[in-house]
Amino acid sequence: MARTAIPGRLTKRAGWWVARLVDRREETATACTLVLEVPDWPGHLPGQHVDLRLTAEDGYQAARSYSVSAPADGERIEVTVQRVPDGEVSPYLIEGLSIGDQIEVKGPLGGYFVWRMTDPAPVLLVGGGSGIAPLMAMIRARRAAGSRVPFRLIYSVRTERDIYFADELRRRVREDQGLDVAYVYTREVPEISPAQAHRIGVADVNSHGWPPQLEPTNFVCGPTGFVEAVSDILVALGHEPRRIKTERFGPTGA
Amino acid sequence: MGIVSPGFQGRRRPAEPNLPPGQYLTEDFPVLSAGPTPRVSLTDWEFVLSTETGAESRWSWDEMWALPTETPTVDIHCVTHWSKLGTNWRGVSVDTLLDGVDTAADYALVHSYGGYTTNLPLDDLRDGQAWIVHQYDGADLPAEHGGPARLLVPHLYFWKSAKWVRGIRLGLTDEPGFWETAGYHDYGDPWREQRYQGD
Ligand SMILES: Cc1cc2nc3c(=O)[nH]c(=O)nc-3n(C[C@H](O)[C@H](O)[C@H](O)COP(=O)(O)OP(=O)(O)OC[C@H]3O[C@@H](n4cnc5c(N)ncnc54)[C@H](O)[C@@H]3O)c2cc1C
Numbered sequence: 001m002a003r004t005a006i007p008g009r010l011t012k013r014a015g016w017w018v019a020r021l022v023d024r025r026e027e028t029a030t031a032c033t034l035v036l037e038v039p040d041w042p043g044h045l046p047g048q049h050v051d052l053r054l055t056a057e058d059g060y061q062a063a064r065s066y067s068v069s070a071p072a073d074g075e076r077i078e079v080t081v082q083r084v085p086d087g088e089v090s091p092y093l094i095e096g097l098s099i100g101d102q103i104e105v106k107g108p109l110g111g112y113f114v115w116r117m118t119d120p121a122p123v124l125l126v127g128g129g130s131g132i133a134p135l136m137a138m139i140r141a142r143r144a145a146g147s148r149v150p151f152r153l154i155y156s157v158r159t160e161r162d163i164y165f166a167d168e169l170r171r172r173v174r175e176d177q178g179l180d181v182a183y184v185y186t187r188e189v190p191e192i193s194p195a196q197a198h199r200i201g202v203a204d205v206n207s208h209g210w211p212p213q214l215e216p217t218n219f220v221c222g223p224t225g226f227v228e229a230v231s232d233i234l235v236a237l238g239h240e241p242r243r244i245k246t247e248r249f250g251p252t253g254a
Numbered sequence: 255m256g257i258v259s260p261g262f263q264g265r266r267r268p269a270e271p272n273l274p275p276g277q278y279l280t281e282d283f284p285v286l287s288a289g290p291t292p293r294v295s296l297t298d299w300e301f302v303l304s305t306e307t308g309a310e311s312r313w314s315w316d317e318m319w320a321l322p323t324e325t326p327t328v329d330i331h332c333v334t335h336w337s338k339l340g341t342n343w344r345g346v347s348v349d350t351l352l353d354g355v356d357t358a359a360d361y362a363l364v365h366s367y368g369g370y371t372t373n374l375p376l377d378d379l380r381d382g383q384a385w386i387v388h389q390y391d392g393a394d395l396p397a398e399h400g401g402p403a404r405l406l407v408p409h410l411y412f413w414k415s416a417k418w419v420r421g422i423r424l425g426l427t428d429e430p431g432f433w434e435t436a437g438y439h440d441y442g443d444p445w446r447e448q449r450y451q452g453d
Contacts, residue, residue: 016256054262055262061264062265062278063335064335088278098260101259101260104257106450113288224284228291241289242289245288248287250284
């Protein structure tokens with residue numbers, strides 16, 4: 001369907017914006033970034049999420065939450081979706097939605113798991129699997145603003161092939177001053193890696209995070225079990241609970 | 255009706271009259287919290303109910319569970335769209351705690367170990383609608399689900415059912431809590447889909 005500019009078009013009804021899929025990028029074999037155009041989008045902060053709603057022919061609806069993975073860019077927003085096997089919504093978002101299709105969006109939502117550029121505290125980002133999505137929005141927002149706030153990312157993935165935004169992260173580490181990235185592999189390590197495959201532990205957080213004395217802001221995002229484990233480690237290492245912000249994506253550990 | 259998504263089937267289920275709009279059924283028990291899970295020792299645990307005059311009633315862990323308990327079986331609805339039907343809890347009715355408390359308050363601010371708060375009208379805590387629970391499905395409530403004890407107010411979205419509950423402050427004015435300050439609805443009725451401010 002070609003996009004036509006209709007004066008006074010209805011861009012939002014009952015709190016839901018009508019968006020259109022304008023582009024998609026494969027991140028891994030099972031994850032995809034969707035670029036949506038949302039007319040009159042008011043903008044969002046890095047870390048916020050949206051609800052996406054699908055409607056079947058007979059009116060049946062299903063909605064799920066997705067973090068915005070890039071900073072606000074006019075009317076365009078990006079979400080990065082991991083395909084959950086047998087999931088109701090995520091497989092459709094990845095395979096069923098075609099360029100030009102419309103979808104309903106509510107948001108921006110959530111005002112707590114948010115990085116504010118005016119906050120000078122160093123930042124630790126800890127992401128598991130698709131939990132990288134809102135953290136990537138923060139990394140990109142930092143870059144876009146030319147911020148010098150020191151950032152560290154610990155990214156837990158099953159294998160090297162499961163890294164989202166792999167090329168961009170490599171480039172960011174080279175070009176963005178004050179951004180460090182460390183990977184933890186839970187299933188299979190890259191050939192050159194000295195470490196064994198393991199789940200994230202105290203040693204990882206201790207060597208790649210900030211000491212609590214620096215009073216960093218810690219953002220932890222991923223599957224529930226991952227977030228529980230990492231936030232417990234941060235508390236045990238002496239970080240103030242209120243400096244640990246969490247977003248739990250789903251019920252399973254990974 | 256929304257914008258039709260071509261070819262979207264959804265997970266066809268038999269019609270479920272107990273499912274509020276925009277919710278889906280889950281067999282899991284997902285977790286929503288803004289920070290780390292606080293660990294509270296039972297020897298230090300206490301529950302404080304205070305009124306608008308500053309009068310306080312306090313219960314230690316042992317005192318709380320010496321009160322008569324009930325075993326509500328209720329449906330719970332999280333703002334992140336999942337619902338779980340027929341969940342089993344054990345706890346003390348908030349009516350029991352309010353019994354004999356002299357107050358003219360209309361509002362309650364519930365506060366938790368770890369600093370979480372949530373607000374609701376006091377009427378929503380009365381008349382068998384709310385409990386302080388310490389058991390889920392016949393076992394001690396796990397910390398990530400709010401143990402050792404949480405509030406249970408199942409007729410509102412589940413963020414109102416404060417985990418790691420520590421007390422309730424009654425007041426004459428409405429004071430927004432943690433998620434309510436962060437853009438979530440002040441009341442949170444799942445049947446009216448009051449998820450966010452303005453819904
Ligand atoms: C605030 C918030 C932000 C989120 N941001 C993102 C994001 O940026 N990217 C993203 O991909 N997802 C994100 N999620 C998760 C997303 O909302 C859905 O839960 C997920 O896409 C699964 O939906 P589904 O309909 O495909 O599966 P469902 O039909 O809901 O579930 C199918 C099965 O998979 C299990 N399951 C559900 N969710 C997960 C999960 N996350 N991991 C593993 N198993 C699961 C269920 O228990 C069930 O057994 C976010 C969730 C929240 C609450």
